[in-house]
Amino acid sequence: MAVSKNPNYHDExxxxxIQKMRAVLDTLPNFCKTFFRGIEEYTSSRTRLAYAYDIRxxxxxxxxxxxxxxxxxxxxxxxxxxxxxxxVDIEEYLxxxxxxxxxxxxxxxxxxxxxxxxxxxxxxxxxxxxxxMIEKNPAALVPLPKRHEKEIIRLEPNEVAxxxxxxxxxxxxxxxxxxxxKKTKLRDVALLTLLLGTGIRVSECVGLDLQDVNFEVGGIxxxxxxxxxxxxxxxxxxxxxxxxxxxxxxxxxxxxxHENALFLSLxxxxxxxxxxxxxxxxxxxxxxxxxxITPHKLRSTYGTTLYQETGDIYLVxxxxxxxxxxxxxxxxxxxxxxxxxxxxxxxxLREN
Numbered sequence: 001m002a003v004s005k006n007p008n009y010h011d012e013x014x015x016x017x018i019q020k021m022r023a024v025l026d027t028l029p030n031f032c033k034t035f036f037r038g039i040e041e042y043t044s045s046r047t048r049l050a051y052a053y054d055i056r057x058x059x060x061x062x063x064x065x066x067x068x069x070x071x072x073x074x075x076x077x078x079x080x081x082x083x084x085x086x087x088v089d090i091e092e093y094l095x096x097x098x099x100x101x102x103x104x105x106x107x108x109x110x111x112x113x114x115x116x117x118x119x120x121x122x123x124x125x126x127x128x129x130x131x132x133m134i135e136k137n138p139a140a141l142v143p144l145p146k147r148h149e150k151e152i153i154r155l156e157p158n159e160v161a162x163x164x165x166x167x168x169x170x171x172x173x174x175x176x177x178x179x180x181x182k183k184t185k186l187r188d189v190a191l192l193t194l195l196l197g198t199g200i201r202v203s204e205c206v207g208l209d210l211q212d213v214n215f216e217v218g219g220i221x222x223x224x225x226x227x228x229x230x231x232x233x234x235x236x237x238x239x240x241x242x243x244x245x246x247x248x249x250x251x252x253x254x255x256x257x258h259e260n261a262l263f264l265s266l267x268x269x270x271x272x273x274x275x276x277x278x279x280x281x282x283x284x285x286x287x288x289x290x291x292x293i294t295p296h297k298l299r300s301t302y303g304t305t306l307y308q309e310t311g312d313i314y315l316v317x318x319x320x321x322x323x324x325x326x327x328x329x330x331x332x333x334x335x336x337x338x339x340x341x342x343x344x345x346x347x348x349l350r351e352n
Contacts, residue, residue, distance in 0.1 A: 009207040010207050010223045013045075013046075017049045021052055024052040027056060027075065028056055029076070029079075031077075031078070032055065038131075039051075051120045051123065054116070055124055057097065059074045061096050061097070065092070079128065079134065080134075087138040090121065094117075097114060111147050114145045115144045118145070119144070122140060125138070126140065152304060153292070154300045154301040154304050155301045157305070163284060167283050180266065184266065187248070190242050190263075194238055195295060195302075197235055198319075199302030199306070199320050202295035208263065209260040213246075214231075220234065254269070255269050258270045263276075276295055277294060303316055303328070303332065313329055317329075
């Protein structure tokens with residue numbers, strides 16, 4: 001199949017993030033541009049955009065809740081404002097975002113949401129403080145909210161088998177869904193088998209191009225968070241599912257600009273993250289009603305299985321693309337505890 005040169009998916013996402021970022025910056029105080037220029041070299045456009053949204057929310061809170069800040073437009077706030085704010089202001093902000101209204105909708109933040117927004121504010125303050133542009137750093141005085149670790153939700157081995165069987169035969173789908181299923185079965189089997197068999201992120205999955213799949217080495221080249229590339233290897237089940245789909249894919253004429261995309265929608269465009277999320281929800285809801293399964297939960301399923309089979313937390317961290325092995329260890333600590341419990345019953349000191 002001839003592959004024409006088209007913009008890389010990740011480069012396109014990067015462009016969109018930069019455009020969104022510029023739109024948000026237009027609503028922020030002018031001094032904020034210095035911060036975003038300063039962190040550009042070591043952060044991704046996606047991270048900077050998330051920071052921008054968080055910092056805008058902080059200034060919107062000040063404009064709404066602080067009588068002094070309410071007297072001027074957000075864009076006119078001077079850098080000296082940061083020195084006038086105290087630890088109490090930031091604590092009140094964290095209390096405010098527990099539940100607030102925006103565009104007529106109630107928005108909530110649990111401890112994870114609060115921790116992320118405080119981390120953004122800490123980075124923001126820290127930049128100006130370290131560059132001696134402000135004298136105080138009250139954000140550093142506010143402790144991160146205590147995060148309660150949630151149980152890892154994943155599919156059990158029998159559920160994985162049932163899920164893939166369901167994707168292949170579609171027995172529990174509605175009549176309308178079956179019409180689509182006839183056209184997408186091979187694609188859906190390949191996509192879900194790939195997610196379950198490699199543990200890649202959904203964004204990494206939809207970003208795959210045809211040339212990223214190498215059957216000679218049995219691997220796919222993906223772009224990780226942070227922008228670096230990595231090769232992830234797959235087994236026979238993934239290989240078979242991909243080959244079956246690619247045979248069908250050769251007969252599909254993609255829309256212009258989507259010729260390189262590995263996974264195509266029914267509109268013959270590159271699949272979007274939301275499309276994959278909906279696809280996973282459609283099939284998994286027929287397998288288990290007790291668990292809310294998302295693409296990330298399929299990633300957890302893979303990580304758990306890999307750790308149970310190998311006991312190698314460093315391998316799991318490397319394959320999942322965790323920069324810090326402690327992130328992986330934190331997620332799979334319960335599995336380690338289970339292994340230790342098994343050890344207690346394996347060793348016999350005296351024969352019965």
